[in-house]
Amino acid sequence: MSRPGGPNGRIGVLGRVRAKLSVSAHRLVDVADPSTYRPSPGSIPDAPGVYKFRDATRRVIYVGKAKSLRSRLNSYFADLSGLHPRTRQMVTTAAAVEWTVVGTEVEALQLEYNWIKEFDPRFNVRYRDDKSYPVLAVTVSEEFPRLHVYRGPRKKGVRYFGPYAHAWAIRETLDLLLRVFPARTCSTGVFRRHGQIGRPCLLGYIEKCSAPCVGRVSADEHRAIVEDFCDFLAGRTDGMVRRLEREMAEASGELEFERAARLRDDLGALRRAMEKQAVVLGDGTDADVVAFAHDELEAAVQVFHVRGGRVRGQRGWVIDKAEEMDVPALVDHFLTQFYGEQSDLALAEGEAAPVPREVLVPELPDDAEALGEWLSGLRGSRVALRVPQRGDKRALAETVQRNATEAFQQHKLKRAGDLTARSAALSELQEHLALDTAPLRIECVDISHIAGSDVVASLVVFEDGIARKSEYRRFALREAAEEGDVASIAEVVRRRFSRYLKETAEPDNPTPGIDPETGKPRKFAYPPNLLVVDGAGPQATAAADVLAELGITDVAVVGLAKRLEEVWLPADPDPVILPRTSDALYLLQRVRDEAHRFAIRYHREKRSKRLQVSVLDGVPGLGQSRRTALIKHFGSVRKLKQATVDEIAAVPGVGRRTAETVFAALAVSKGEGESGS
Missing domain, CATH: 3.30.420 (Nucleotidyltransferase; domain 5)
Known part of the structure; x- marks a missing residue:
């Protein structure tokens, strides 16, 4: 890591870049005046390189590259009124600038990309899809690969084709191609169920699936079908069409007219699928x-x-x-x-x-x-x-x-107005809550439970009025779970900000809050400007009391009550009433609702896991690993109850005697459930 104050410090280069490096880091300051951390012009090298702007918490907020570091960096410290609005906001948010000299522009490209990927700077250009485009996914890592329409982040072991403008376009194409490439399209649960009952689904009967679930084709034969499907979508269509034409001619010559007719229909399906992909460059260009x-x-x-x-x-x-x-x-x-x-x-x-x-x-x-x-x-x-x-x-x-x-x-x-609305919301919050600055970072805590059981909490983060999901956190509550929501709020705030104090109080670390091994921010390294708790005055007061105990005085706290959408300040007998149509109230509602959604999701996961294994608790000879293996194999306790002794014994690690014991225990619990209903 670089050391403040020295223009000739040394750091390692990320990724594949290998070059002689020189780094300069300048003293952090508390004020937002770029001139206070501006390096002297003579200290900036006139060479290609990559630079980073950091804020007062040492967080990287912008990464850029330049042919000449001296020319580019000097441009940031010109008259503020002449800067681009986002650039002006960035340089007044920053508190330090560093740079790394590299040998070539190609190295600068690689290093810039690596740093943007690693630090996710808030002021860098971020190419987010303006909508979630559907793609055709092929789960090639599975024994029997599946074809399906998918939206969302890419996963390992899956091939993707597209994106397509509409999901129906994928389904039409897939329906045409399943005639020629009858691969599996069903979910894992459906695949297992038909394998257990020994009968294929409707697609298997109408020959739009080769029915690997019941053994009509082997895993290798099914994979060959999927590979042909992928080759077709990847553009290798001409050879496939010629092969089908050749097979059709051979079938006709051998008087196998039914087979020839089926191949003719397959050819027609392929050509119709190809027609949906318009030819735009006749020379076959990629x-x-x-x-x-x-x-x-x-x-x-x-x-x-x-x-x-x-x-x-x-x-x-x-x-x-x-x-x-x-x-x-x-x-x-x-x-x-x-x-x-x-x-x-x-x-x-x-x-x-x-x-x-x-x-x-x-x-x-x-x-x-x-x-x-x-x-x-x-x-x-x-x-x-x-x-x-x-x-x-x-x-x-x-x-x-x-x-x-x-x-x-x-x-x-x-x-239209999104950026304006977010800015207006933050400004309104600053005004209504009498804050020193606009709350650029807002965190919200919510508690979720049913009658005091499986008590969990969520913590969500919004920066510049936009959810930052990578920094969401969740808590399983132990100490205050039986004492009510007020005590639970206090426990979450204490745990969150104790971690913050611990991660930023590292005397041997030149960049507190940054992991010296990975160079990435720690989980709780950055405090919010505003902490929102789901509740009224008691919850807000409890959170504020914990912050006071920890010696944290620069985080504002409010409670947002659901019933009347009132904003409560700690120890204040009367709430702050925001106008119903205000952008500030809308932002607080979005933050609170997101925390509520995230908490409920975690609570359901936790409760579901507990209920799944509770019926197996106390079964002799059945430990945690075997319980987990049974649930994973059958998918749920309900399906496990439907299994025979032989099917239970087939699970790896479960012997015949244990299977009989499990079967008997589940039969008893099933009888109790039926009599109780």
């Missing part, structure tokens, strides 16, 4: 076509994924611009983050990086040569980064540009 629409504060990006000349997928993002960025800068930031993330996912799966031969962009960035070299390194062969000038590629680029413009206009119509 390319990603990128376009942007933007204004001073935001930008929209659209990408068309073209494989084998056909559009195989489309996706889009709308982002807040971290600083003043023109189209070349947007191209630079997007390609680095998008292909870096995609390559990391592919590497985790042991697959090649999904970088096409060509990337078509509206304008080339300043470091186009270095960016092309970096993309070629990810792909393992040359990648052409260029602007299409004429013909089909130019026409397709114009289509993507129209899509980006339309998406940006829709975003503006749908979310």
Whole structure:
């Protein structure tokens, strides 16, 4: 780690970058004046590198790269009135700046990407999908892979095709292709159930599934079907069509007319599926076509994924611009983050990086040569980064540009005022609660239980009025569980802020709150500006008393009562009534409701686990590991009750005698349940 005060400290480079490094970190200060931490111009090297801005808690809030560190960093300390609004907010939030000198621009690209991924700086451009695009997922890691429509984060051991604009488009395509590739589409529960009863589902009877659940095909034969399906969606269609045509001709020549007719129908299904993927580039080009629409504060990006000349997928993002960025800068930031993330996912799966031969962009960035070299390194062969000038590629680029413009206009119509509303909400909270500053970080605590059992709590975090789910925490309450919600609130606040004091009081750590081994923030390293508790005056007072005991005086506390949506201050006999239509009240409600949802979810998980194994408690010879193995094998106690002694004994680690004991115990509990009903 770098040491404050020295312009020639040494640190290690993250990722694959190997270079001679020099780092400078400057003294942290409490005021938000950039001139107080501005490095002297002569101390900044005139060389390529990557820089980090940190706030007063040593948290990284922005990462950037530059051909000349001296020129770029000096631009941040110019007249504040001339800076981009987000840049102005960033430099006044920051309290220190550091930099790392690297040898080449390619190394700077790699290091910038690694740091953005590691630190998730709040002021960096973040490419979040403007909607959750559906994809076609293939669970290749399972013994019998499954095909299904999926939305959400990527998982290990799954291949994805798309994204598609609509889920119905995937289902139509899948329905057509199941005739040719009859692979499993059912859930794990349905697959196991039909395996137990020995009969396939409807798709098995109408030959749209090869029914591996009942052994019609082996695991290897089913995997071969799935691999052919993946090859078809990956664009290797011509060979498959020729093979079916050849087989159809052979069947006809051998007078097997029924088989020939079935192959003819299969060919028709394949061709109809191919027709849904319009040919846009007749030369069979593999390319990603990128376009942007933007204004001073935001930008929209659209990408068309073209494989084998056909559009195989489309996706889009709308982002807040971290600083003043023109189209070349947007191209630079997007390609680095998008292909870096995609390559990391592919590497985790042991697959090649999904970088096409060509990337078509509206304008080339300043470091186009270095960016092309970096993309070629990810792909393992040359990648052409260029602007299409004429013909089909130019026409397709114009289509993507129209899509980006339309998406940006829709975003503006749908979310007009979002940034203004969030800023207004924070300003209103500051005014109504008499806070020194706007509460940029808000945390909320909620308690969940049923009649005092399985008491749990949630802690959710909002930054700049937006949920930061990676920092959510949950607590299983022990000490105060029997004393009511007030004591439970006090226990959660004590545990959360005791951890905060412990993690920031590290005399040997030059960056308190940052793990010196990983360089990442600890779980409870950052305090909120405002702590919200679900409840009225007693709950708010209990939380404030705990903070006072711990010596924490810079965290405001309020309680939000559900019945009348009143805001209670600690030890105040009367609530603060916010206007029903105010953005401040709406923000508090969203924070409270999110904490409530998160707490209920944890409570249900905890209660479900307890109820599942409680019926097995006390069964002789059945320890925790065997109970877990039984529940995992059968999926639930209900299904375990339906099992025979032989089926129970088939579970690894459960012998015949133990199976008979479990069967007898479950029969007794089942009889008690029936008589009790």
